[in-house]
Amino acid sequence: MNRLEVREAITQAHHEEWARVVAALTRRFGDLDIAEEAAAEAFATAVERWPADGVPPNPGAWLTTTANRKAIDRIRRENKRGDKQKEAQTLYDDEPPEPLGAIDDERLRLIFTCCHPALATETRVALTLRMVGGLTVPEIARAFLVQETTMGQRITRAKAKIKAARIPYRVPSTEDLPARVSGVLAVLFLVFNEGYLATGPDTDPVRHDLTAEAIRLTRLVRALMPEDGEVAGLLALMLLTEARRTARVSPSGELVSLDEQDRGAWDAALIAEGHRLVRERLAAGEAPGRYQILAAINAVHTSAREARDTDWSQVVALYDQLVRLDPSPIIVLNRAVAVAELDGPEVALAVVDRLEDRLAGYHAYHATRADLLRRLGRSQKSRAAYDQAIELAGNTAETAYLTRRRDQLA
């Protein structure tokens, strides 16, 4: 095995085994901090040793054993300094140990602990990327445009709170499960969206590293909870969105709207996988949640060979279903975009105008109005709406697109 192959083996092991190692150690030592540090040390040892010794036949077992040893070393060191640490090692899990076969559940425990509702949303995101995703603190800091020290403190504080307040390391009860799963999915969707519509004047418009990480973590959650419809829905939604990634931004860095995208550039494999998941959920015959409906809407779009072939009545019907679940103004705004295709821009504009009170600070509200006004030939009003949208938009590709559209007005 050459150096490149060894490096690939390490990267692969990091992807596949990091969460498993952290989860197993957290279970054993009852301490996220010890687990994280020992896992990081085990991977550092692999980087040092594997090029000379070769990749072990079972990298996961090698990493877990090494990490266990590192953790025990640390505990021994600390115990010499006093018994205070022993107290900290009281397990916050009163259940008897699970049989060995239930090892996957440990990763699920880790995910639910990192996404606990007693932690702030931004903390949940950071902790999940670190503990489950295995991203380093500098990587997470860069992803969310904050100082490394700030991100480090956020994660340290979260681990300290989990320990001090005794946030349990377990999968929630059946009764609490739906709410807690939707909390986990919200974290994953947030990571995806930050990658998909990156904000900030100096960032790339699409951050593939973040969308890819979100998809990878969602795949993991899907593997651990294959029966959950919303997990499947979110994965399908991400895949169908990611499939259009390269077509969505032009070579000059401008956003390309759905109807103008080169559909031949869409990723057929991702679309096929997304469609398969949507069909699977339809066949399940259960009432869909919001991610499943959003995935279905994206499935309709990605089924059309040309933009003009889009089944808009189906899109509007799905939005109607979504509005019943979540009547938030943003959903109503997105529905109006489909209504414009089905019933014309005049009807859609009337719907959009009613949202002014609640969405006046949202760039997409102004961008949608601007487009509808443009189609109705009301150039002056359209220009004013584009101006407002440009002022509020945070994504560089979107700003470029809106500026071109505005400057093309008669």
Add this chain to the structure above:
Amino acid sequence: MQYLVSVIDDGTGLATPTEEADIDAFNDRLRAEGHWVFAGGLGSPDPATVIDNRGDEAVFTDGPFVESKEYLAGFWIIEAADLDVALELAAEGSKSCNRKVEVRPFL
């Protein structure tokens, strides 16, 4: 594991008879299920006195140590296996006394 559940009042004043009855029912549940350690109502912080005896002699200051619209109006100390249990109880406590509550673990 013990948690302090602080009741935060922002000027609504003392508990109404309905709130008192709901609090009693909640306290009964805490006792029946083994979560009860202690509880007490405090009312407004107006009658508070701050004492500082770190120096040569004790200094008394009339009034609460911090002036704010929101104040501690009472508390529970509960026994709970973990934060999930504590949060579930605190949520019910908040409903019963009709006020915000804060949960903090004891060391």
